[in-house]
Amino acid sequence: MERIYPKATVTEKGEKALRGGHPWVYAEEITELSGEYENGGLADVFSRKGRYLGTGYINDNSKIRIRVISRNANDKFDRDFYARRVKYALDYRKTVMAEDFGCCRLIFGEADSFPGFTVDRFGDILVTQVLSLGIEKIKDMLYELLVQTLAEMGEKITALYERNDVKIRELEGMQEYKGFWGGAGLRTDLSGITEITENGIRYTVDYVNGQKTGFFLDQKYNRLAIRRIAAGRNVLDCCTHTGAFALNAAAAGAKLVNAVDISADAIEMTRRNAELNGLADKMEFTKADMFDLLTDLYRRGGHPYDFIILDPPAFTKSSSTVKSAERGYKEINLKAMRLLPRGGYLATCSCSHFMTETLFRHMLHDAAADAGVSLRQIEARRQSPDHPILWNVPETDYLKFYIFQVV
Numbered sequence: 001m002e003r004i005y006p007k008a009t010v011t012e013k014g015e016k017a018l019r020g021g022h023p024w025v026y027a028e029e030i031t032e033l034s035g036e037y038e039n040g041g042l043a044d045v046f047s048r049k050g051r052y053l054g055t056g057y058i059n060d061n062s063k064i065r066i067r068v069i070s071r072n073a074n075d076k077f078d079r080d081f082y083a084r085r086v087k088y089a090l091d092y093r094k095t096v097m098a099e100d101f102g103c104c105r106l107i108f109g110e111a112d113s114f115p116g117f118t119v120d121r122f123g124d125i126l127v128t129q130v131l132s133l134g135i136e137k138i139k140d141m142l143y144e145l146l147v148q149t150l151a152e153m154g155e156k157i158t159a160l161y162e163r164n165d166v167k168i169r170e171l172e173g174m175q176e177y178k179g180f181w182g183g184a185g186l187r188t189d190l191s192g193i194t195e196i197t198e199n200g201i202r203y204t205v206d207y208v209n210g211q212k213t214g215f216f217l218d219q220k221y222n223r224l225a226i227r228r229i230a231a232g233r234n235v236l237d238c239c240t241h242t243g244a245f246a247l248n249a250a251a252a253g254a255k256l257v258n259a260v261d262i263s264a265d266a267i268e269m270t271r272r273n274a275e276l277n278g279l280a281d282k283m284e285f286t287k288a289d290m291f292d293l294l295t296d297l298y299r300r301g302g303h304p305y306d307f308i309i310l311d312p313p314a315f316t317k318s319s320s321t322v323k324s325a326e327r328g329y330k331e332i333n334l335k336a337m338r339l340l341p342r343g344g345y346l347a348t349c350s351c352s353h354f355m356t357e358t359l360f361r362h363m364l365h366d367a368a369a370d371a372g373v374s375l376r377q378i379e380a381r382r383q384s385p386d387h388p389i390l391w392n393v394p395e396t397d398y399l400k401f402y403i404f405q406v407v
Contacts, residue, residue, distance in 0.1 A: 003073075005055060006035030006043045008066060015047045018054060018068065021392025023110055025056070025066035039173060040133035042077060057115065057134025061173035067115035067132055079141060085113060086145045090153065096385040102155075103196045104386040105217050106146070111388045111396045116172075119146065120213040122196050122205050124158040127213040128181075133172050140183060147184045159187045163213050178208070195276075199224050201247050202276050204269065215242060218383035219311070222349070222401045225379055227252035229307055229345050229403065236260065236305040238290045238312070238332070243270030245309045245347075250279040258284040258305070260293060294335035303341035310336060314352035322354050329355065330367045337371035337406055346375075346404045353398035360400045368406075376405040 010018070014029030025045055037043055043058040043066055055075070056068035075081060089112045097104045106126070107119040116132030126146060130136050147157050165178040180188035192208030198220055207214035223244055230249035235257045237246040246259035247270075259270045267287045274280040286293070290312065297304065310332055316325030333348055340346060350360050368375050382389065383399040390396045 003044050005041075006033065006037040006058070008033050008043050008045050008058070009048060010045055010053070012048070014045075015051075015053060018045065018071075021390070023054075023056065023068040023113075023115060023393065024064045025068065027063055027065040030065055040137040042134075057132060059133045059172060061133070062171060067110075067134060069113055069115065069134075079145075082138065082142060083145050083149070086142065086149050088112075089114070090146075090149055092388070093386050094153065100198075100220065100386075103198055103217070104220075104384070106386070108387050108396070110393050111390050114142075117142070118213065120215070120217060122194050122207060122215065124156055125190075125194050125207060126157055126160040127163055127207045128160060129163045129166065129213060130174075131166070131168055131172065133174060136172075136174055140181075143181055144184050147186065157186065159190050160184075161192070161207055163207070198244070199248060201244075201251055201273075203242055203244070203247075203273050204276065205242075206269070210269075211241065216244070218351075218387045218399055219244065219349075219401070220384045220386075222347075222381050222384075223248040225381060225401075225403060226307075226309065226347050229347070229378070230254045230257075233307040233345070234305045235307045235309065237309045238294070238336075239310070240270050241266050241311075243273045245311060246270065246283060247273060247277060247279060249307070249309070250274070250282045251277065254282065254307075256284065257282060258286055260286045260288055260290060262287065262289050290332060291335075294332060294339060298335055298339050303339065303344065305339065306341055306344040308336045308340060308344070308346050310346070310348040312350075314350070314355075316352050316354045319354055322359065325352065325355055326359060326363050329360070330363045333364060334367040334371050337367060337373050340406045342373070342407060344406050345378075346406055347402070348404070349399065349401040351399050353395050355400070357397075357400055364402070373406050376407050378403040378405060 008030050009032040011029045014025050039059045044055050045053045052073050054068040054071040056066045058066050089107050094101050106121050107114050117135045118129040120127045160181040163178050165176050182188050194205050196203050205214045231253040233254050235249040235254045237259050240246050240259040240261045243259050246257045250257045261267050264287050267285050271285050274283050315328045316322050381401040
């Protein structure tokens with residue numbers, strides 16, 4: 001079969017990565033590039049011996065020069081190809097999320113063979129983010145397919161909002177923007193605020209101005225996991241964001257929950273969510289820096305909380321800052337371990353794939369040693385299955401979540 005796409009030949013290292021299942025080809029791994037192409041278009045990848053390795057989106061603006069989307073030389077990259085991909089992703093979520101299909105991540109980038117493409121569903125609202133030029137060029141078709149396929153599944157979508165207001169787009173040669181998508185007869189006149197229900201708790205979601213797409217869906221079942229620990233306890237929830245962990249603790253019967261965040265907007269959103277669920281009388285809302293608060297509480301003495309939840313933002317987004325991030329993670333975990341009474345409980349996590357499982361466990365071990373305590377592991381968890389982990393793509397394995405008793 002004669003190939004119609006430009007041809008990129010890669011190094012032995014690049015070939016090994018592709019044959020191992022990783023979809024990225026870095027610029028320095030390309031030894032030869034022949035044929036005309038446009039950035040965001042398709043290119044074939046071959047080994048030095050002429051073996052076909054895959055086809056993907058090429059972009060000279062990116063360090064990741066080619067993002068492979070298929071390893072089948074017979075694939076035709078037409079609307080039907082992408083329709084199958086969309087349906088496959090949605091069918092998977094329908095299966096693994098079941099009754100939670102109405103509020104979950106529908107497409108998770110490389111894990112669904114849609115590089116740099118995120119789609120979150122909040123009821124009848126879809127919120128998308130496009131971080132690769134190849135997807136940018138076909139996004140209108142993908143949006144149409146999403147709305148159409150969901151309709152065929154009996155799921156009506158009212159609006160689709162694009163959250164492409166992230167600087168990483170500039171590295172791909174794209175502009176930042178956000179706004180409603182006006183295709184497929186969808187509405188563009190909504191307020192940007194919607195309401196969802198997760199684990200029986202109602203939340204107001206600001207998908208226009210909230211972090212990322214407006215709500216962190218990956219911790220859905222980890223929030224459930226803390227409920228049985230929280231019942232009857234005094235809980236400190238650090239980096240509460242929309243109050244999700246705090247609200248689950250309060251709903252589970254905690255004596256008191258203090259929801260802490262450095263953002264005044266986050267605290268106000270948490271307060272509103274607590275009122276929405278009739279839980280405000282069980283909660284306190286504190287605007288404070290997590291590091292400063294933990295230090296101050298420890299200096300005061302005593303053990304005001306017997307369950308502490310640490311859900312910080314990613315302290316590192318590159319391999320060059322891992323050491324600094326490790327110090328930050330250790331500091332907050334050490335402070336929490338010292339603050340807890342013996343027999344108290346700690347839930348702690350990292351959402352950076354650069355902070356590997358090995359590094360995170362090593363950090364926790366060192367923090368416990370410095371605090372003079374031992375950690376009794378109750379659970380070790382990951383992100384919810386709507387954020388699937390591909391074992392050959394380590395970047396998809398990013399969330400580490402532990403529950404311990406401090407003894």
